[in-house]
Amino acid sequence: MAHSEGDAESGIRMPPDRLQDYVEAIFSAAGSDAEEARTVAAHLVEASLAGHDSHGVMRVTKYIDWVKSGQVLCNRHADTVIDRGAMALVDGNFGFGQVIGREAMTIAAAKAAEHGFAVVSIRNAGHLGRIGAWAEQLAEAGLASFHFVNTSGFGILVAPHGGSDRRLSANPLAAGVPVAGAQPLILDMATSVIAEGKIQVARNQGARLAPGQVIDGAGRPTTDPEAFYADPPGAIFPFGGHKGMGLSFFCEVLAGSLSGGFASNPGSPTAGRLVNNMLSMAFDPAAFGGADAFAEDIRRLVAWTKGSPPIEPGGVVLLPGEIEDRTRNERRRDGIPIDHTTFSRIVAAGESVGVPAPQ
Numbered sequence: 479m480a481h482s483e484g485d486a487e488s489g490i491r492m493p494p495d496r497l498q499d500y501v502e503a504i505f506s507a508a509g510s511d512a513e514e515a516r517t518v519a520a521h522l523v524e525a526s527l528a529g530h531d532s533h534g535v536m537r538v539t540k541y542i543d544w545v546k547s548g549q550v551l552c553n554r555h556a557d558t559v560i561d562r563g564a565m566a567l568v569d570g571n572f573g574f575g576q577v578i579g580r581e582a583m584t585i586a587a588a589k590a591a592e593h594g595f596a597v598v599s600i601r602n603a604g605h606l607g608r609i610g611a612w613a614e615q616l617a618e619a620g621l622a623s624f625h626f627v628n629t630s631g632f633g634i635l636v637a638p639h640g641g642s643d644r645r646l647s648a649n650p651l652a653a654g655v656p657v658a659g660a661q662p663l664i665l666d667m668a669t670s671v672i673a674e675g676k677i678q679v680a681r682n683q684g685a686r687l688a689p690g691q692v693i694d695g696a697g698r699p700t701t702d703p704e705a706f707y708a709d710p711p712g713a714i715f716p717f718g719g720h721k722g723m724g725l726s727f728f729c730e731v732l733a734g735s736l737s738g739g740f741a742s743n744p745g746s747p748t749a750g751r752l753v754n755n756m757l758s759m760a761f762d763p764a765a766f767g768g769a770d771a772f773a774e775d776i777r778r779l780v781a782w783t784k785g786s787p788p789i790e791p792g793g794v795v796l797l798p799g800e801i802e803d804r805t806r807n808e809r810r811r812d813g814i815p816i817d818h819t820t821f822s823r824i825v826a827a828g829e830s831v832g833v834p835a836p837q
């Protein structure tokens with residue numbers, strides 16, 4: 479495998495197309511058909527390109543473990559179990575979230591085109607990965623959207639505001655809007671102060687966490703990623719204290735309880751496997767104030783917001799999704815960085831399904 483640079487400290491850099499081929503080969507060997515392997519690999523490589531290493535190719539290792547243990551089932555598709563005009567409920571059949579999410583967003587886009595808006599509720603999908611991908615898919619179809627996500631009990635990681643142990647999932651939110659002549663703006667965020675995958679990244683890199691992000695198993699603040707994974711385990715704070723906890727709680731309600739995929743609870747019937755549930759709402763601007771007026775108002779909003787004088791000399795106001803666009807451009811040019819620990823784990827996962835280590 480070609481990598482453009484690397485040393486023992488920083489790991490390697492790989493061109494995205496080479497990484498795509500390698501990761502695709504691993505999922506094919508694990509049992510996915512060609513389309514699924516391509517879709518899952520593209521989602522993970524795209525997350526790495528966007529700078530969300532925690533939801534990028536680092537996940538290959540876990541995903542392969544889950545396929546082997548039967549927690550994720552290959553070659554499953556989204557089943558529409560309820561279809562009522564602008565609303566659908568989709569069951570993911572424990573298939574790859576990357577496939578189920580893509581199929582569900584295709585349903586949402588078709589319904590929004592017909593009705594002006596759509597609400598699609600997904601239950602029992604595998605890990606839906608980088609949630610911003612779903613807002614991007616709808617923005618490509620000209621739609622504004624909002625998404626709430628939870629897990630049913632496998633990924634309980636977050637302490638409620640005022641609490642000292644894990645009760646809620648990291649429960650991401652995403653929103654997207656197309657921008658005429660430019661990249662869509664995409665808000666994509668966990669409601670925890672840090673995504674759990676970023677603790678894994680810090681652990682793999684031997685780095686400390688910033689203060690104020692996690693508590694250890696005794697409820698004491700810590701910056702040690704190992705303390706988070708100790709026994710008893712630590713917990714992550716919700717972002718913004720009681721406000722982030724409130725949003726997280728309603729991710730549980732809207733994504734979990736409403737879909738029948740369950741809110742986070744160790745007693746949920748599906749708590750033994752990582753399932754994501756998602757409520758997605760899509761809006762066709764043409765059905766509201768008119769597509770041209772909407773596009774013009776978004777253009778004004780962008781210019782007005784970004785026009786704020788930087789608080790620090792040389793600073794810049796970034797809108798949701800802009801930092802990912804910048805990282806994408808850099809990584810397309812320079813390759814995707816992967817630390818050695820993460821890379822050796824991906825290689826081990828590949829070898830375990832018969833894909834040889836890259837040269």
Ligand code: NAD
Pocket residue numbers: 530532533605606607608609610627628629648649650664665666667668669672673674676754795796797798799800801802
């Ligand atoms: P983050 O904190 O890196 O970014 C959150 C949002 O803030 C993004 O929209 C980003 O564009 C914006 N942003 C970042 N820096 C900015 C700046 N300087 N100015 C203005 N805006 C800025 O994201 P996160 O909360 O760490 O989430 C990471 C990823 O993890 C996301 O892709 C999320 O979907 C994913 N995730 C998935 C799950 C799941 O269960 N599938 C769970 C948790 C998180």
